[in-house]
Amino acid sequence: xxxLLAARRAPAAANALRLSGYARRQLQSVQIRKAHTQPPKADxxxxxxxxxxxxxxxxxxxxxxxxxxxxxxxxxxxxxAEGASPSPLVGDxxxxxxxxxxxxxxxxQGLADEARDKASSAKDQANEVAENVKANAASAQKQxxxxxxxxxxxxxxxxxxxxxxxxxxxxxxxxxLKDAKQxxxxxxxxxxxxxxxxxxxxxxxxxxxxxxxxxxIDAAKSKAEDVKKAAADKAESVKKAVKDKVDAGxxKAEDVKxxxxxxxxxxxxxxxxxVEDVKKAAKGKADELKDKSExxxxxxxEKVDDAKETLKSKAKAAAEEAKSQGADIxxxxxxxxxxxxxxxxxxxxxxxxxxxxxxxxxxxxxxxxKGTQCANLVRDYGFVHLSAGDLLRxxxxxxxxxxxxxxxxxxxxxxxxxxxxxxxxxxxxxKEAKSSRFLIDGFPRKMDQALKFEExxxxxxxxxxxxxxxxxxxxxxxxxxxxxxRVDDNIESIKKRFRVFEDTSYPVxxxxxxxGKVQKVSCxxxxxxxxxxxxxxxxxxxxx
Ligand SMILES: Nc1ncnc2c1ncn2[C@@H]1O[C@H](COP(=O)(O)OP(=O)(O)O)[C@@H](O)[C@H]1O
Ligand SMILES: O=c1ccn([C@@H]2O[C@H](COP(=O)(O)OP(=O)(O)O)[C@@H](O)[C@H]2O)c(=O)[nH]1
Numbered sequence: 001x002x003x004l005l006a007a008r009r010a011p012a013a014a015n016a017l018r019l020s021g022y023a024r025r026q027l028q029s030v031q032i033r034k035a036h037t038q039p040p041k042a043d044x045x046x047x048x049x050x051x052x053x054x055x056x057x058x059x060x061x062x063x064x065x066x067x068x069x070x071x072x073x074x075x076x077x078x079x080x081a082e083g084a085s086p087s088p089l090v091g092d093x094x095x096x097x098x099x100x101x102x103x104x105x106x107x108x109q110g111l112a113d114e115a116r117d118k119a120s121s122a123k124d125q126a127n128e129v130a131e132n133v134k135a136n137a138a139s140a141q142k143q144x145x146x147x148x149x150x151x152x153x154x155x156x157x158x159x160x161x162x163x164x165x166x167x168x169x170x171x172x173x174x175x176x177l178k179d180a181k182q183x184x185x186x187x188x189x190x191x192x193x194x195x196x197x198x199x200x201x202x203x204x205x206x207x208x209x210x211x212x213x214x215x216x217i218d219a220a221k222s223k224a225e226d227v228k229k230a231a232a233d234k235a236e237s238v239k240k241a242v243k244d245k246v247d248a249g250x251x252k253a254e255d256v257k258x259x260x261x262x263x264x265x266x267x268x269x270x271x272x273x274x275v276e277d278v279k280k281a282a283k284g285k286a287d288e289l290k291d292k293s294e295x296x297x298x299x300x301x302e303k304v305d306d307a308k309e310t311l312k313s314k315a316k317a318a319a320e321e322a323k324s325q326g327a328d329i330x331x332x333x334x335x336x337x338x339x340x341x342x343x344x345x346x347x348x349x350x351x352x353x354x355x356x357x358x359x360x361x362x363x364x365x366x367x368x369x370k371g372t373q374c375a376n377l378v379r380d381y382g383f384v385h386l387s388a389g390d391l392l393r394x395x396x397x398x399x400x401x402x403x404x405x406x407x408x409x410x411x412x413x414x415x416x417x418x419x420x421x422x423x424x425x426x427x428x429x430x431k432e433a434k435s436s437r438f439l440i441d442g443f444p445r446k447m448d449q450a451l452k453f454e455e456x457x458x459x460x461x462x463x464x465x466x467x468x469x470x471x472x473x474x475x476x477x478x479x480x481x482x483x484x485x486r487v488d489d490n491i492e493s494i495k496k497r498f499r500v501f502e503d504t505s506y507p508v509x510x511x512x513x514x515x516g517k518v519q520k521v522s523c524x525x526x527x528x529x530x531x532x533x534x535x536x537x538x539x540x541x542x543x544x
Pocket of ligand 1: 365366367368369370371372373476477479480523524525526527528530
């Protein structure tokens with residue numbers, strides 16, 4: 001049995017021998033690696049490298065020894081001391097095993113020694129390589145730092161040069177700025193002085209003109225008041241005379257009627273009396289008397305009708321006379337008003353604009369899109385856009401404006417505000433704009449405005465007429481009215497504005513059409529298409 005166990009343990013001894021062979025091969029691999037004199041990887045310290053390769057060899061040797069000792073101990077435990085072996089075969093095996101173990105031990109020791117020596121020489125070589133690498137790195141570092149120092153020196157030099165240049169440029173700029181500032185200040189002083197002079201003379205002139213105008217207006221007003229009062233007095237007296245005459249006529253007609261009625265009554269009574277008398281006497285005579293009474297009655301009726309007719313025609317003649325007198329008074333009053341208006345016009349006293357001023361009248365019904373297209377032209381061609389309606393609305397809202405109330409009433413009713421106000425506003429705005437190119441939008445809307453403006457301010461170049469059907473304009477204005485806040489963007493005012501446009505403003509367009517000055521643009525298209533047409537017209541007419 002123990003011989004069998006010993007035989008079984010023999011392969012374990014062989015394994016120990018195999019392990020020691022593996023340890024030898026590991027040592028050979030150390031030698032091979034060492035033959036390649038490559039430096040160790042950067043992250044592994046050079047002294048660690050040989051130790052790393054020798055370590056597995058030592059481990060394997062120790063393991064082989066451990067297995068051998070374990071196996072030997074077990075055999076000893078199971079089978080006791082050498083002398084207790086049951087057979088010489090077991091003794092042999094034991095002996096052989098001990099020999100093998102001894103030989104393995106000696107070999108492992110030899111290999112371990114060899115490995116240690118080789119590891120130590122590998123360590124020395126590795127240290128040498130590391131020293132070399134270190135020396136190379138130090139010299140490279142030195143070269144690099146020399147280069148950095150020289151680059152830095154030349155950069156410092158350049159920075160110095162540039163700094164000098166910048167300093168001198170800065171000084172030159174400061175000098176220039178100082179000079180410019182001084183001359184600007186001088187110029188500003190001169191301009192300021194000139195402006196103050198101009199302002200003063202303009203103020204004086206405006207004041208003088210205002211005084212004259214106010215005087216004239218007061219005189220005209222009082223004259224108008226007189227004329228109005230005289231007309232009112234006359235109208236009152238004529239009215240009274242007519243009334244008196246009508247009353248007298250009426251009274252007379254009443255008298256005649258009464259007389260007729262009385263007479264008819266008495267005749268009737270007579271007749272009745274007579275009838276009563278005769279009735280008793282003869283029945284035949286009664287019919288005769290009855291006829292007679294009928295005739296008298298008829299006669300009386302005719303007389304009453306005649307009297308009525310006479311009075312009626314008399315009253316009619318009196319009324320006709322009164323009417324013609326009234327018309328006369330109205331005519332006189334109108335003439336008076338015209339005189340007043342003419343006097344007010346004189347007070348306009350406008351200073352005409354330069355002849356080379358370009359003025360384009362932009363006309364069209366309310367809501368045709370005049371303002372929308374003018375805004376595009378301003379953007380693309382730099383016109384100054386003046387909307388008569390906008391100027392009037394601004395004046396209406398200006399605190400202390402004399403005309404605010406009046407303008408509000410006119411605009412709400414869709415009527416044309418007296419031209420003196422509108423022309424004065426346009427003239428002032430044009431003077432203030434100091435431009436030579438104007439789009440005058442929504443003006444002139446009445447013949448008198450057109451004539452006066454061209455006579456007193458400047459002639460227009462042509463009329464840009466935006467043609468649009470009424471139902472389209474109505475639609476646009478009602479939509480605009482949702483947000484515009486304008487007092488006249490409501491259905492009542494819009495209808496009135498359409499009538500005024502047709503009756504009063506369209507004749508202005510016809511007037512310019514007769515002179516061949518109207519350029520028509522059709523508006524019932526999207527804004528962009530309308531603008532494309534508008535641009536063509538403007539460029540062609542003004543040679544832009
Ligand atoms: N071609 C167009 N198509 C549709 N809506 C338009 C067109 N042109 C203008 N509008 C709109 O119609 C309204 C009236 O235009 P606006 O330029 O104010 O007219 P107006 O010249 O009579 O003052 C505005 O609300 C505007 O946006
Ligand atoms: O020369 C003018 C221009 C405008 N208006 C008044 O201003 C209103 C609005 O005119 P606007 O051109 O602003 O509007 P539109 O009717 O063209 O949309 C008109 O109905 C008029 O009552 C006026 O009296 N005279």
